[in-house]
Amino acid sequence: MAEQLQKLTEIITRFLDIVGKRLPDDVMLKLKDLRSNAGTDLERILYDSMFDNMDQAIALNRPVCQDTGVISFYVKAGNESKLLPVIKQALVAAVGEATEKSPLRHNAVEIFDEKNTGTNIGERVPFIVWDIVSGTGEVEIEAYMAGGGGSLPGRAITLMPSAGYEGVAKYVFDTMVELGVNACPPLIVGVGIAGSAEIAALLSKKAILRPLGTKHHNPRGAEFEQLLAEGLNNLGIGAQGLPGNTFVMGVHVESAARHPSSLSVGVSVGCWAHRRGTLRLHDDLAPVLVSHRGVSL
Amino acid sequence: MKKILHTPVSNADLEGISVGDIVYLTGHIVTCRDVAHRRLVALGQELPYPLAGKAIFHAGPIIEPTAFGYNMVAIGPTTSMRMERFEAEFIAATGVKVVVGKGGMGAKTAAACREHKALHCVFPGGCAVLGATAVEAIEGVEWLDLGMPEAFWIMRVKELGPLIVSIDAEGNNLFETNKALYAERKETVLGEIAKQVAYIK
Numbered sequence: 442m443a444e445q446l447q448k449l450t451e452i453i454t455r456f457l458d459i460v461g462k463r464l465p466d467d468v469m470l471k472l473k474d475l476r477s478n479a480g481t482d483l484e485r486i487l488y489d490s491m492f493d494n495m496d497q498a499i500a501l502n503r504p505v506c507q508d509t510g511v512i513s514f515y516v517k518a519g520n521e522s523k524l525l526p527v528i529k530q531a532l533v534a535a536v537g538e539a540t541e542k543s544p545l546r547h548n549a550v551e552i553f554d555e556k557n558t559g560t561n562i563g564e565r566v567p568f569i570v571w572d573i574v575s576g577t578g579e580v581e582i583e584a585y586m587a588g589g590g591g592s593l594p595g596r597a598i599t600l601m602p603s604a605g606y607e608g609v610a611k612y613v614f615d616t617m618v619e620l621g622v623n624a625c626p627p628l629i630v631g632v633g634i635a636g637s638a639e640i641a642a643l644l645s646k647k648a649i650l651r652p653l654g655t656k657h658h659n660p661r662g663a664e665f666e667q668l669l670a671e672g673l674n675n676l677g678i679g680a681q682g683l684p685g686n687t688f689v690m691g692v693h694v695e696s697a698a699r700h701p702s703s704l705s706v707g708v709s710v711g712c713w714a715h716r717r718g719t720l721r722l723h724d725d726l727a728p729v730l731v732s733h734r735g736v737s738l
Numbered sequence: 739m740k741k742i743l744h745t746p747v748s749n750a751d752l753e754g755i756s757v758g759d760i761v762y763l764t765g766h767i768v769t770c771r772d773v774a775h776r777r778l779v780a781l782g783q784e785l786p787y788p789l790a791g792k793a794i795f796h797a798g799p800i801i802e803p804t805a806f807g808y809n810m811v812a813i814g815p816t817t818s819m820r821m822e823r824f825e826a827e828f829i830a831a832t833g834v835k836v837v838v839g840k841g842g843m844g845a846k847t848a849a850a851c852r853e854h855k856a857l858h859c860v861f862p863g864g865c866a867v868l869g870a871t872a873v874e875a876i877e878g879v880e881w882l883d884l885g886m887p888e889a890f891w892i893m894r895v896k897e898l899g900p901l902i903v904s905i906d907a908e909g910n911n912l913f914e915t916n917k918a919l920y921a922e923r924k925e926t927v928l929g930e931i932a933k934q935v936a937y938i939k
Contacts, residue, residue, distance in 0.1 A: 486760065486900055487862050494865035507800050507812035507866035544811065546800045547886050557885030590817045590840065590863060606935040611928055618920050622913070623817045623841025625863035661937060668934060672927040676920050681862055682841055683902060684916060714864035 453535035510586035519577035594620035622682030625712035633707035636699030641707035746791025762899035796839030798887025814866035842913020852909030
């Protein structure tokens with residue numbers, strides 16, 4: 442068990458190091474596309490700066506952004522996995538290790554004490570969300586570095602059902618125009634729709650972890666995603682919230698059945714430097730880095 | 739040609755610079771964010787380093803200690819709007835000339851930029867390695883009790899940029915001007931979407 446814990450900790454430490462220094466394939470592809478379609482000198486300068494920065498991050502082996510965020514893990518754990526007893530311990534230990542080795546910025550401030558722990562480990566942090574999957578021994582670990590700027594626009598509300606999906610769209614647009622402009626566009630927008638605020642909020646975060654190009658499973662949901670994305674990109678807001686053509690890289694909706702009397706909406710955003718990674722492993726501890734093809738652990 | 743501001747920056751240096759222009763900064767800039775602003779403005783504490791004619795960076799860096807001092811690993815801007823509550827009084831009290839951050843700032847800051855002759859500029863967010871490579875030296879640190887991101891890091895930089903001017907010394911405010919335009923377009927776009935998403939019937 443001790444050996445398993447140590448090995449898993451090492452793997453996740455390296456995984457976090459990569460996630461902080463390289464963006465996932467889907468985001469890179471999208472940004473390249475946006476760079477080549479930049480319409481103004483200002484946009485070109487901004488996209489050039491972003492790509493220079495990513496090249497230098499790899500050349501100098503440094504985090505892409507100084508704000509390496511509060512580390513969150515979304516774990517889909519197969520109930521047949523023999524790693525179950527050590528996963529949580531390994532995730533927490535790896536955050537401490539990566540904080541020193543990568544290095545990551547110290548981003549865990551204890552509530553009420555108002556002291557930075559200096560380790561990125563604190564009360565309920567790293568934040569871990571579990572899904573237990575039946576009938577498999579596979580473990581999928583999604584890591585997300587939630588930066589402060591990207592977290593500031595996050596909010597949720599419970600609407601009266603009379604507000605309808607029109608009200609949902611309005612809440613998303615109000616949030617984006619008021620707060621999203623400062624969160625380092627082009628953004629990935631996550632929208633959670635459910636029957637209470639905490640479910641909607643968590644789903645909105647899960648939504649930004651979906652790879653770009655994926656759609657909501659319901660055709661209306663997919664249509665809603667597209668309408669919001671096109672609409673947000675018609676406001677004239679571009680990179681860094683300055684004038685431009687692309688405010689969002691995509692809008693993703695995740696949903697849960699609602700109470701007949703309530704319609705809750707959560708909004709989360711991911712900045713352009715979307716530090717997300719997906720790792721799959723089995724009991725043999727041979728990791729597959731799904732999000733970053735061609736990058737070896 | 740690159741427009742480079744050198745600290746100490748004078749009022750005359752800022753003449754002719756307008757919102758949307760791109761400038762670079764050479765000289766002294768200090769990280770200064772939430773608590774540093776609060777300490778000066780709300781708690782009445784003295785700043786540990788004079789800022790007249792110099793620049794502040796709304797930023798929380800990653801720093802590595804070395805045998806001789808500190809090494810800048812990564813530095814990029816944080817959301818400037820968080821400092822809106824304190825920035826006007828901060829500019830008045832310190833004589834700081836260039837405020838670098840991310841996103842826009844509000845009417846109070848714009849008025850202070852006009853009255854005291856100062857700029858607010860956007861350094862591209864998420865470009866922290868670019869920022870770090872412009873840092874020639876970390877000359878000192880104060881208020882380390884606040885932790886690495888919030889401490890007062892005194893840096894010497896060479897051609898830090900691109901810095902996009904979002905508030906100029908005349909008080910013009912790029913983000914505020916655009917906001918009205920965005921709000922107007924938002925209503926039109928939402929009107930179109932509403933026609934297509936009446937799913938509750």
